[in-house]
Amino acid sequence: MTQPDPPRDGELFIDARIVMSSDVRMLPTVRHAIGHLTLELGWNESESRAITLAVEEALTNKIRHAYKNRSGERIQFEFRTEPEALVIRLTDQGEPPDPSRICGARHDVLQPGGFGTHIIRDVMDQVTYQTGEQGNQLTLTKRFSKFRDVK
Numbered sequence: 001m002t003q004p005d006p007p008r009d010g011e012l013f014i015d016a017r018i019v020m021s022s023d024v025r026m027l028p029t030v031r032h033a034i035g036h037l038t039l040e041l042g043w044n045e046s047e048s049r050a051i052t053l054a055v056e057e058a059l060t061n062k063i064r065h066a067y068k069n070r071s072g073e074r075i076q077f078e079f080r081t082e083p084e085a086l087v088i089r090l091t092d093q094g095e096p097p098d099p100s101r102i103c104g105a106r107h108d109v110l111q112p113g114g115f116g117t118h119i120i121r122d123v124m125d126q127v128t129y130q131t132g133e134q135g136n137q138l139t140l141t142k143r144f145s146k147f148r149d150v151k
Helices: 024-040 045-066 116-123
Strands: 015-021 074-082 085-092 126-132 135-143
Touching: 015 024, 024 045, 024 074, 024 085, 045 074, 045 085, 045 116, 045 135
Parallel strands: none
Antiparallel strands: 015 074, 074 085, 085 135, 126 135
């Protein structure tokens, strides 16, 4: 990840990297951390829950699809503030995603699963996938409310 601009006086910031097990038992810890972080950074309860859910869905997809539910693997979880946004990057060394299959279930089909991709794209302002030497990277960007376009 690139180095963020230095924070302005009194501005909250974070630039953290965690390497975690690809085990679903880690999800509550991540949920707790992201939930509290987003509240401290100024999102309201509803927005915080939505961002937390999107991150949890992304991690779940990495565990389920990249690692085929193998719990002994590693996921690098980075998050940082930039002047206008919170940026979260998840990197794994598992099976690369097939871009043609990252579409999510149809909204009108009532069956379990497949809605995580919709949630992630609906909640986050920018979602990018990259596969390269460093692994499979999913970058989620959520602009701070004061910088969001009014829809």
